[in-house]
Amino acid sequence: MxxxxxxxxxxxxxxxxxxxxxxxxxxxxxxxxxxxxxxxxxxxxxxxxxxxxxxxxxxxxxxxxxxxxxxxxxxxxxxxxxxxxxxxxxxxxxxxxxxxxxxxxxxxxxxRNKIVADGLNDTTFDVTNKGVHVDAQKFNKLIEDPNTVLVDMRNHYESEIGHFKGAVTPDVDTFRDSLDIIEEDLKDHKEDKKLVMYCTGGIRCEKASAYYKHKGFKNVFQLEGGIIEYARQVETQGLENKFLGKNFVFDHRRAERITEDVISSCHQCGKPCDTHVNCENEACHLLFIQCEECAKALERCCSTECMEINRLPDEEQKALRKGKGNSNKIFKKGRSEALKYKK
Known part of the structure; x- marks a missing residue:
């Protein structure tokens, strides 16, 4: 079978x-x-x-x-x-x-050990003991409250191309990193502030909401269905859209456009751009933002070095890669030193 x-x-x-x-x-x-x-x-x-x-x-x-x-x-x-x-x-x-x-x-x-990698060794909190789910309409009202702190629970390369107005967007590479940062920043407001979180589809927020409740936060909310469901509800119900730009997704599309706002820049020339690509050099495969002009000039590579490697015959490229793992640049998601205008 x-x-x-x-x-x-x-x-x-x-x-x-x-x-x-x-x-x-x-x-x-x-x-x-x-x-x-x-x-x-x-x-x-x-x-x-x-x-x-x-x-x-x-x-x-x-x-x-x-x-x-x-x-x-x-x-x-x-x-x-x-x-x-x-x-x-x-x-x-x-x-x-x-x-x-x-x-x-x-x-x-x-x-997997976990469906969302969180790096936590704390087994004393129940992931099913989640915060309050809110739909798009309630979410819009909540984030207008001055006692609300709105937090983007995604990574820097996701929020770079799109996020909610007024959201805190931690400059992190992993979900685990953001958990400690948010708790530290709000440690004095666990009872008087409303913690409202969002992510792509809701899965990271749901775990974070259970974790923060475990850590003593009294008013924890999450956007039900994440940005994906929010965009659908805004469209079908005629609500005000408080999201700007694109929603990063983890498939071959890489993003869905939510609004026409372009809030990020090409990592190579600095022009307004919100198109993520992977470097054509298979030994690199770095994820970064690249405009069409730079894509043409650098043959969809992140640097001249990668472009030169990518021009070699396939057999020569394979020989160069033999016995070597992919550079960890792939995990830096746009933080490579080769990118002049990285975030």
Missing amino acids: QLYNKLSAKERAILIDEAGTDRLTLSFYKYAHIGNIQIFRNHLFIHWDTLEVLGRIYVAKEGINAQLSVPAPNFEEFKKHLDSISFLENVRLNIAREQDAKSFLKLKVKI
Whole structure:
């Protein structure tokens, strides 16, 4: 029985083109106490593989975090299967605003220690003891209150291209880093301030809300469904949109545009730009912001050094990479010294 993906991304892309079927990009998460995660993982793969579901799914004892692409004709059957799992019945599905049939090209269901890496060794707090969820309308009212502190729980490269007006945007590389920073900054206001958090789809805020409640914060709120659901509600209900720019997403699209505001700059020339790319040099693959002019001049690379390497024949590039792991620049997300106008 097949329990792992066997097709390459290139092979899958060809099959998607040949099928000519619309696909839906969506995401969901759920904190829950799961017993045998290996059985649960295999159960998901077997059922979703038959439905041609693609995506990146993490399962752990604390729950599930899923980002998926589902063939539109198979969506109802996919939803039926979700509802057959007790703790996933009627789980909120965040449907992407901008659809791309190739947002995911493999089905990966992976077992993790946690569905959100938090670096915490504290097992004394319950991740299901979450803060108050608020919809877009209540969120807009809350953040107008002078006693509210609005915090972006995402990383610097995400908030750089889009964030809510007036939000605190910690200059961090990881979710774990932001937890301590926020607690330290607000340690004297655990009872008199309203802590309101948001992230892409809600999963990081939900864990953070449980953590901050555990740490003694009395008024903890999170934007239900994150930026994805907020944008949908703003559009369908005609609400004021307090978000600026793009929402970073973790698939091949890299971002969804929420408003026409461009709040970031090309990391190479400094011109207004909010397009994330990965360096074409496979040995680098750095994530950074690049405008079309710089992309043309540097052949979609982050530096002249990478451009020169990328011009070499494939066999020479492979020889240079042999025995070496990718540079840790890939994890710096736009902080490379090669970028003159990095944040």
